[in-house]
Amino acid sequence: MSRIALSRAAIATTAVALSLGLTACSSGDGDQLGADAKQTLTVWAMGEEGKRVAEIAKKFNETHPDITVKVTPVGWDVAHQKLVSAAAADQLPDLAQLGSTWMGEFMDLGVLEPVDTKAFKADDFFPAAWKGSERDGQVYGVPWYVDTRVLYYRTDLAEKAGVAKAPETWTDQLALAEAFKKLDSTKWAFSHPAGGQGSWQNWAPYLFSAGGTILDKDGKPALDSPEAVTAFTEYAKYFDKGLAKDTPAAPGYDVIKDFGAGSVPMFPSGPWMVQNIADQAPQIEGKWAAVPLPAGKQPASIIGGSNLVTFESSEHKAAAKEFTKFLTSPATQADWYEMSKSLPANKKAWDEPALKNADVAVFEEALNSAGEIPPLAQWEQVAHEIDVTLEKLAKGGDPAALAEELQKKTEGLVS
Amino acid sequence: MSGTNSAERPASSGRAAAGTTDTPAESAVTGKAAARPLRKAAGAGTRTTSGGTPLRPDRLSRHNLSGWLYSTPFLAFFVTFMAVPILATLVMSFTDFGLRNVTNPFDAEFVGLENYSELLGDEQFLRALFNTGYFVVLGVPLTIGCGLLAAVLLNSGIERFRTFFRVGFYAPVVTAIVAVAVVWRFVLDPSEGLIAGLAAQVGLTAPDFLASESLAMPSLIAMAVWRNLGTSMVLFLAGLQAIPTEVREAAKLDGAGAFQEFRRITVPLLRPTMLYVTVMTTIGFLNVFEEPFVMTNGGPSDSTLTVSLLMYREGFNFFNMGYASSMAYTLFVIILAVTLLQMRLLKDKTK
């Protein structure tokens, strides 16, 4: 690939120059305001959280009366596009909520301000959440809230099928699925995505549990490691034995309906499902349980959630830091849990009464053993390739061969 | 148009109604100016243009100024907000514009035709191209056919419930895609869907439409036809307006049946509308994005992956903007070729 570097003079004559005539990123240390000056802090947060941040900011104003927090709520589906566009036009806010898998991309854009690690301590947060925003010794985001995967299953149907104990290992999980399959009410024993967007989230725990990682020590993909092949092999068993649907679910498929009806008695998902099941399938109250994902070699789930990032272009970094401190403090995190049911990223918050009294121990356990997605700029593409691999796997593809193919594809992506 | 006028000169009014659809490929002057000699406008010969040359008695020179005056308002907006971004995207397609260039566009490297050559060897793109073609070849004629049928039926002189029917047929067009998706999933659901239910009545089992590589695309085509026939119906209804009632009456008195009337009056006189609807529907279908995006996300195994969907993925999920732009322009060239072909085929032949 021979590439001709284009001289600035030539490009300046083009329409790109016209329309993308951007000022270089402002260094952003010209007009920094102190935290106690009168100022407006602009914050972008996702969806309903945006509304709640505006509410919780009132409490912040009790101690910081001069900082007006102006929140723009942005829909989850579109936040990515809005943020990237804003980066292109140098129109970023001071502070934003960033999905944990987007960290790599925005680090590459060079728009994030490194976190002051004296003010924010790694030990205060779940290790996987912290590691997800670390690169070359610098940290670019403070974990705000986390989510993880656990296994939901119908205890009443399990008993009916002759299984009394919660599954703890991969073998248990498979046996339980086999038992479920024998019941007449069962359509699919296990909701286990056969590819389709986001299915990588279901496969990653198998990888972590087998002792594997997404990247090796040199930062190269490690998706054809023996551990990865083990994970693929385990994942494929459910299709081979007819325990899971071998075609991708339609986008927007909601498992709760089938879970409530008993036709799909077991699925892995996040903490929000507790509330959703209560709302949408009240008839099965007390007939289901959430347990940590059954383990292979070691217990492992996957961590997700959101971080708080400050942008380099901000002129209110001191105020942004204060607000971030406030949002990640144990007390606020506990309040936040009460408001939104989002799990605190700050470990100390779990000792607050709000969480002590809630039924969240299973998630805490999962979070302590969760693996993280490394901050890769091309993560979206890598994730897509894993999704595609899982679809092929469900069609009966050979795990080892598919892992090799996946490795080849992703090696080219990760620079 | 006045009734008396067309009764006196039915032939010419018929021709007028059919319109003269110039294509860009044909001279706009010869067709009309030669078709009928012009009466000289009184006092036209004495005026001079700004250039000082005496005006020739044809219309070419007479409209230069007003032509541009009428064009200016549109062009002012258009050039600023459309032409510039279009060109910027074109330039982008010759570079390796990626995520890092979002904040530093000038670091994008010029790669010549590399994106395009890579595209032609990209199996996924070729697959998407094939799928899009499949979608267009089946979907466009069906949409236009159903739209025309609905318009003709609604225009056939029924009085009762007319508004009701029109609104009903247009309802899918205005319905939000989220709602459409929910309903169509229900229609196609293999276990408890509408079709599955009907099939069960007669002792058959319905296939899992969206999970089948051979059936997913036809399902989406059905959905697209259903969603878009309202648009073509509205256009045809407006087009049917241009057909003078006298011409229809005359044909009926000559004993033409409904079908004959349709073939000999409606079809020829609807030419300009037909051309418009065909071109617009084809452009829309070649850009198909929403249906696969909400229903299948391109699956199963890329069987419903369309060019626009792939472009969106490359451009906005992966941020390979250069590559996505080259995809956009490849699609553009295809659309251009198809449109020119359609304009040639559907040109007004009644002259």
Added chain:
Amino acid sequence: MSATTDTSATATARRDGYAARDRRTRRTRGVTYVLLGLGLLITTAPFLWMGLSAFKTPQDLSASPPVWIPTDWTLANFSKLFDLLDVPRYFFNSTLVALIVTLCNLLFCSMLGYALAKLNFAGKKVIFGVVMGALMVPGNLMLMPQFVMVSKMNLLDTYAALVLPSAAGAFGVFLMRQFMSAVPDELLEAARVDGAREWYIFWRIVIPQVKPALATLSIFVFLGSWNNFLWPLIATNDVEKYTLPVALATFATDPTKANGSNGVLMAGAFLVVLPVLAVFIVLQRYFTQSIATAGIK
């Protein structure tokens, strides 16, 4: 043209013609209604589903098999929606933008369409070619350059930013050109002979002739603007300037709620559809109005 009117036909012939026609008409009319009725069933189903779902409880929404008629009607979805977002405000924004965009398009597109259809001037073919070209460029990639331009003009978060990029749409030009080329040249020529100004001809002769097309264009543009989503999303950071679809996507879709937010979403979708439908109902009568005599008075 094969159809000619025989104005000298005798009364008898005419009566026979009418009688035969009546018999035929009755038969075809029955067929027509049956076909239309079937079509109506199929086309309105999703629309009804949306409307009905807006009044369903979460249990009904995730019931299996699905229920069409809510078992108990509830306004909870609407109250939650009004709770989540300032509906009147977004409604106002959407309406204002859609109306201005529609008016701009009607004016600019009909003017250029007229020039392309009825005036001969140098550069006409080039203009038509460029406009048609713009029609064919897949749109969503232009978003980024467009956005950067608008932000450089310091227009972000203004109504202007929401209106300007779609104030002159290429498809409207093509539509108006097609319909205006069907206006008989004689009408224009006669008026010119009478010494009418070009402006008068355009407003008084051509525009009345293409009312159906104007109605069509209004609906399409209004609908397009009303449902436009990606542009208003990136062009506004101030919640006060959000349009209805953007606000809905922001507040009513939560990836962790799958069907849980469906009710709210349906309520929102239902509200979003109403104005467009109202516009359609108002304008649709122009599609089959009986032809007014718009000759030269």
